[in-house]
Amino acid sequence: MGETITCCCCGFGIPKVYYDLKYYLLPCPACGLAISHAEPKAVPVVGLATIRKHRAQWIETGFKWFQSEAAVPKPSNWDPVKQLLNIPKEYR
Numbered sequence: 001m002g003e004t005i006t007c008c009c010c011g012f013g014i015p016k017v018y019y020d021l022k023y024y025l026l027p028c029p030a031c032g033l034a035i036s037h038a039e040p041k042a043v044p045v046v047g048l049a050t051i052r053k054h055r056a057q058w059i060e061t062g063f064k065w066f067q068s069e070a071a072v073p074k075p076s077n078w079d080p081v082k083q084l085l086n087i088p089k090e091y092r
Contacts, residue, residue: 009033009051010058011086015072030080031058032066051091 004013012030027034033054034046046054058064063080 006086006088007031007033007035008088008091009035009055010080011083013083013086027066029067029072030063030065030074030078030083031055048091 003016005016006013007028007030010028010031010033012028014028014030031054033051065074065078
């Protein structure tokens with residue numbers, strides 16, 4: 001898949017090419033949390049409580065893929081429960 005940036009909310013490995021745009025804030029294609037890609041890792045623009053609330057809502061709604069599949073296709077082997085294990089410790 002190439003280089004990825006891990007979403008601090010859902011643990012999705014966002015393809016770096018998705019962030020090779022001239023925007024500083026983009027939603028995670030899996031969960032929709034707006035993150036900054038100006039840093040080498042995905043940086044949230046909201047606090048930890050908001051991240052946790054967004055994550056809980058995403059889980060409660062059945063892990064709905066946020067982004068249009070035409071823009072960022074959902075991986076065929078996508079396992080949202082397993083990807084939650086990738087969330088950086090400081091954002092759990």
